[in-house]
Amino acid sequence: MDEKTFARLDSKYKKKNEAYIKQFESDLLNGKASGKAGGGRRAVPMAKGKPKNMGASIRRLFSYMKKDTWKIVIVLILVLVYTASSLAGSYILRPVINSINGGNGTVATLASGITAMALIYAAGIVAQYIQQRIMIGISQNALASIRNELFEKISKLPLKYYDTNNHGDIMSRFTNDVDAVGNMLNNTIISLFSGAISLVGTLVLMFYTNVWLALITLVMAPVMMKAAQFVANKSRRYYKQQQAALGSLNGFIEETISGQKVVKVFNHEDASVDEFDYLNTDLRGKQLFAQFFGGIMGPVMGNLSQVSYSLTAMVGGILCVLRGFDIGGLTIFVNYSRHFSRPINEISMQMTEIFSALAGAERVFEVMDTDPETADAPDAKAPEHLTGSIVLENVTFGYEPNHTVLKNVSFYAKPGQKIALVGSTGAGKTTITNLITRFYDINEGSIKIDGVDIRDYKRDFLRKNIAMVLQDTHLFSGTVRENIRYGRLDATDEEVIEAAKLASAHSFIMRLENGYDTVLEGDGANLSQGQRQLLNIARAAISKAPILILDEATSSVDTRTERHIEQGMDRLMKERTTIVIAHRLSTVRNANAIIVLEHGEIIERGDHDELLAAGGRYYELYTGKTELD
Ligand SMILES: Nc1ncnc2c1ncn2[C@@H]1O[C@H](COP(=O)(O)OP(=O)(O)OP(=O)(O)O)[C@@H](O)[C@H]1O
Ligand SMILES: [Mg+2]
Incomplete structure (x- = not known):
């Protein structure tokens, strides 16, 4: 990649990622999920300061496990059992060693001591297995609810959200981020809990065994904690950057795959490889740091605990020689000092997972906290029947403020x-x-259907009463039949065929390998553009909605088929109010009224003959004659 390309990509993505992280941090600090303009945004219950945000995210994650509360209680009891068993198991060593050391040990005392230890450890192991099994169940339940809530939310987000967010990035939240959360729920939470219990238990037993040695271990603890905190802070920062970079990369991959044809046609393979290379290198760099700081946690803590271990052994040895401290006591103490550092170790090693999971969770919550389409008013209407009269009055609107x-x-x-x-x-x-x-709400003026402002209807109801053929066709993976039935789920097979005939789609469907049961993949990639449009028309035709909107519905269909559709549709339209948008003006000739728009304003209106006679813009568009400007 040459320098110029690199510089271009660098400025493009640096700004994006920085903005992302800044936005993210400031939103968290301000207790907002997403800082985009717009009132009424529900604030996440997050207070100021970083750790508190983490706390809030953790609390929120826990809320997904509420319905498994009793299972969690069992898990906690099991954790208690196996942590206690590991502590008790080593404690039995003390009398055994002392009796042997004192010279009055027999094979029998040794055997009974070892048997007792084995039994206690065995109980601990069984408890641990059962706990693992239950905990995985709990976390999978939680993940399923999170995914559900996220998907539900995604279907409720206003279109504006999709206009302004990269689709790959949204997908990334669904996959990578949710996975990260899953990893954490599976293991980390239990480790944290068992670590805490074992920390307290060990500490008590250590003080009970020898106060001086316990104090040494205690002095070392804050040093270890500080070291862990330092690494953890770094790690958290790099993790966020890593997730942002991952989002960009996924976004780019998604865009390139869906736009592969365009990439090829414009010979952009090399350029897009370059761009990918840039994003990949960027991710590698971020990941390097994130993983490094996550990974050195273990070794750093390990080394520190060795120091603590040596100190204990040394001082303990001196105490044995000079102060008559029992060897059994020293043995179990040394054992405990390992016990003591192990949870600190474990917890700090899992910081990698915890931070990636929390960063992931925060990205997931960010989506969940984005304002959905404004809620229906409590008294929103949904009458039995609409006649389909539409009135727009002084409507002013902009996508951006x-x-x-x-x-x-x-x-x-x-x-x-x-x-x-x-x-x-x-x-x-x-x-x-x-x-x-x-899909968007107007800024000024009013839109009324059957004399009622559309904002006073339930949104579902409104959309149920409008059938639409969009300018950009879309088909779902599934059979032809399913795709047509999408317009009205309770339509019978006969109605599907009738709608297909009406849309002039029947004959080409019958020529498909499996007719109506042909499976369409990848947005109907195995159909021609015109055929895709016909299916979209059939889908609208099957709906019984009183309002029909056709946006360039037949733009890719040959003129003969178009006329067929028109005849079919005219029958259909008799009972429906129809809004037709077409560039091919022959198709709108028979409209009751033609409205000519220019730069967002209506400049002419009337029927075909009137407008032609007027010799204005419509005349120009229709005849193709235009004054050269
Ligand atoms: N989602 C969007 N966000 C911001 N601006 C938009 C969005 N969609 C359209 N616009 C802008 O609104 C204006 C009108 O777009 P619109 O899609 O209504 O045009 P149109 O008359 O349907 O054109 P066409 O004949 O090409 O379909 C355009 O200037 C466009 O840039
Ligand atoms: Mg358009």
């Missing part, structure tokens, strides 16, 4: 009428349909 896309748009459609929206590319036609379906 300071950029109006539609200005003072007003028009109406009586029930059963066909209204056409025409105008050049980017004029705002699709935007109008986005507003009628409430």
Whole structure:
């Protein structure tokens, strides 16, 4: 990769990642999940300061295990059993060693001591196995709920969220981040708990065995903790960067795979390999640090605990020789001093997992806390039946705050009428349909259906009453039949066929290998663009909604088929209010009214003949005659 390319990519992603991390940190500090503008955002219950945020995330993770509370209690008891058994097991060593050391040990005392130890340890091992089994069940339950909640949330997010967030990054939250959380729930939490118990237990037993030695171990503890904290802080920071880099990489992969044709056509293979290379190298660098600081935790703690161990052995030896401290006591003490450092070790080694999991959890919660589409008003309406009259009054709208896309748009459609929206590319036609379906909410003015503001209807109800063929077709993996039935799930097979016939799709479907049972993969990659459109039309036709919106529905279909569809649709449209958007103006000739948009404003309206006679913009568009400007 040459320097120029590198510099370009570097500035592109550095800014992005930095912004991501900054946003993330500041949101957490301010107790917000996502700092994008917009009132009413639900604040995550997070207080100021880093550790508290961690605490809040942990608490929130725990809340997913609430329904397994009694299982957790059992797990905790089991952990208690096996931690206690490991402590008690070593304690038995003391009298055994002392009796042998004192010269009155027999094979029998040795045998009974060892048997007792074996039994206690065995009980501990059994408890540990059972605990593992239950805990994995608990954490899988929690993960399933998290995934469910995340997916539910994703279906409730406004379209705006998808406009402004990389799809690969959203997917990454679903996969990598949730996985990281899963790892933590499986192991780490139990280690933390058993570590804490064993820490306290060991400490008590150590003081009981020898106060002086216990004090030495205690003095070493803060040193070890400090070291752990230092490494952990570094590790947390790099983990966040790592997750951001991973998100970018996944986003890029997703984009490249779905846009492979375009990549090839524009010979962008090398450029996209370069970009990937950059992102990969970036991730490698971040991962290097993250893993390094996660990984050196173990060795650092190990070395420190060796120091503590040697100190104890030395002082303990001196005490034995000079102060008559029993050898059995020294043996178990040395044993305990290992016990003591082990939980600190274990916990600190798992910091890697904990931090990646918490960073992951925070990214997941960030999605969960994003404002969903505004909730329906408590008294939102959902009447039995709509006739389908539509009135737009002085509608003004912009996708972004300071950029109006539609200005003072007003028009109406009586029930059963066909209204056409025409105008050049980017004029705002699709935007109008986005507003009628409430994909976005208007800034000013009003949109009424059957005389009621659409914001006063239940959103589900509104959308159930609008059938739509989108400008960009989309098919799901599944059979042709399932894809058509998507428009109305209770439609019978006959109705599916009827709708397909209406959309002129029946004949090509019958030519497919398995007819209506042909499985479509990857957005219908095995169909032509026109065929995909026909299926989308059939899907809308099967719906019984009183309002039908066709956005460039037949743009990829040949003119003869288009006429067929039109005849079919005309039958259908008789009972429905239809809004048609088309660049091919022959298809809108018979509309009750044609509305010509330009730069978000209505510049002409009337029926075909009137507009042609007027000789304005419609005339230009229709005849292709335009004054060269
Ligand atoms: N999701 C979006 N976020 C921000 N701006 C958008 C978004 N969608 C469209 N726009 C802007 O709104 C304007 C109108 O777009 P719209 O899709 O309504 O045009 P259109 O009339 O349907 O054009 P076409 O004939 O090409 O389909 C355009 O200038 C576009 O840049
Ligand atoms: Mg459009």
